[in-house]
Amino acid sequence: MMRKGFNIEDKISSRLKNLEEYVFFDLAKATKNAVLSGKDVIDLGGGNPDLPPHPKIIEALKKEAEVLENHRHPVYEGLPELKKAIASWFEKRFGTGVDPDSEILILIGSKEGLSHVSLVFIDKGDGALVPDPAYPIYSRGVILAGGNVLDMPLLRENLWRPDFNKLQKKDLSKAKLLFLNYPNNPTGALADKEFFKEVVDFAKENELVICQDMAYSEITFDGNKSVSMLQIPEAKERTLEFHSFSKTYGMTGWRLGFVVGNGALLNALKNVEVVVNSGVFHVLQKAAMVALSLPDEAIKKVCETYQERRDVLVTGLNGLGWEVENPKGGIFVWAKIPYEYDSKKMAKLLIDKAGVVTTPGVGLGSQGEGYLRFSLIADKESMKETVERIKALSF
Template sequence: MKAVPSRNVQQMPPYLFSNLNRKKETLKRQGVDMIDLGIGDPDLPTPPFIIDQLIKELNHPDNFKYSTFNGCPEFRHAVSEFYLKHFHVKIDKDKEVQTLIGSKEGIAHLVQAMIDPDDIVLIPDPSYPVYKMAVHLAGGKAYPVRLDPDNDFKPDLESIPHEILQKAKLAFLNYPSNPTGATVNIDFFEKAVAFFKKHGIYIAHDSAYNLVTFGNYQAPSILQVDGAKDIAVEFGSLSKAFNMTGWRIGYLVGNEEMIKTLLTVKSNLDSCQFLPIQKAAAIALKSDLSFLKERNAVYERRGQVMRQALRNIGIETNPLKGSIFLWAKVPGSMTSGAFCERLLEEAGVVVTPGTAFGKNGEGYFRVSLSVPDKRLEEAAKRIKQFL
């Protein structure tokens, strides 16, 4: 008997990187030397002190039992300490922290926990595709809020129609941004909190790249705004912050009721992350973060190398202050999709079309800095030859 997917799944476009991976595998089998600047998976290793802690935790039999649903006390306490030390924000480790199996999982479950069918969720456009897909699976309606290139890829909140604001229940924000690499200062969050509080809309801020910043820039937390906890939560992840993508560990902090609502869903659907991973992640967050200086310098140098190489062939990119991505303009008159597909097939360079992140991504492509400098330089050469 053939399995029949639900209408929701039938109407859901495949996850972008699933299709991309299939194309890459086909070209690999054909012997093509590919340079993959598509997916944001750090090539740099997890710091050894975190791995050492994981090994230590694996020697304790009690760590092979179930975790508590909201995460082990050591990890929640570490998140609370991190927020106090790094952002000067007090977080109640028992009521205002939820451990996640990576922030991607948490985003999907939070939407499921909070919205009813036909509720509206405000989604930045362009943005991380999981926001939109989570709303689709929950039966809600995603309303795209354009990120204006002339306003440093920040949304014009006042332009959202009144009738949409009346029906919206949740809004996503994401800075440093994936895919645009845009950053904001605390004054943006102050305006956003005031605006959404006025309209009775909850905020979910995705802060996955909060520790991947360059120069003198330090990414703020939305929870630094007075009264933000009344309506806001913030997602954090160790994936990009500590080069731990495969470990699948993150957290949600902020509004107690939103945390409690998410826990209701998660406690029925999963049993939290493996305890040794949680406890090793706690050591990461409690560290002095000194390794970040050297690690971020690597990304900053790569960004400068690639920006200059692209500029030399007439391709403009965003300034680099945070994240591991460059947001570049498609040259000539090709669409984002056509440019990226031809670049893959004719030059063996993988980049992501801007339209993968929303309608307003047309005319752009995203470059990941998760390969060594020499491969970035080689990619720029191939792009030049292709053009």
């Protein structure tokens, strides 16, 4: 047989080739270039909170690092004492019990679990319903597992929720998973119990596993509170809900999250986790217990800080003639572009001419075209300055 020579492109799987470029990787490159060119950059591109962890968390991190036993191989599924602390927090916060042994699994950040969930449930040709726009990992995970992404448009007129009546008319016979994310990135929408009840009914009718991403569970504004899918009777039989320490506690770099939900679904996910990963550094898990025990006041302060930034940015953009809604939760402002620019062009213009980094909406899905996402990850003055710099541009 004739060999055609070693070609790396030929070796790369079609699953990987099928992935579109990762918007945040592109953004990081563009930001780096802008900084290198000497620009005074305001980086509102990623979901990387600037608020540091509470001093008590850092204190615990240092203390636990001194305990030599903590440096040994971690427990695969997570420290029992952290899982117990999560169960107590969950009960107090949502009034719903979860069993620490069988219904909680510790993750290396929620992104990791959200990607592996597709490896657990998706065979070649299976489908997963994915919101559009959305945090990219849901669709990328499905594609990497060899599955098909079934888009669920999130539209403003539908409160940024999927329209289940429309979806019901599609062929969903191959669909296995339903991804959701509330508080929502990028739109800032919240869910309520009525909507989650609809989700559970739709999932039951179509025999779907619900994967609800609650990375922003505690960051809500104007007195609103997020609800858990597990507060809906019957949800637990088919739900995995992904939580994160990254945003609420400013612990993004730690890579620490957890999933709660149905014991059998969770056990299936655990079977992938134990093969691919080897647990999470115990120092991080022990310090995370301190995060969960912080007084409500500490979290309230975080929400107030993001809300103040939101108010400056939204009021400022609306003052320039944009039509921007106040997000109800999360750390983003989802802004419709009021000029004749597509989202990539507009994002590039803002970097090049104003030194402001935003995420082009199309990077989060085709429904995101025509939008920019501003992250609230810089102080109030930077939000003001962002508005001033946009005001100074001519369109």
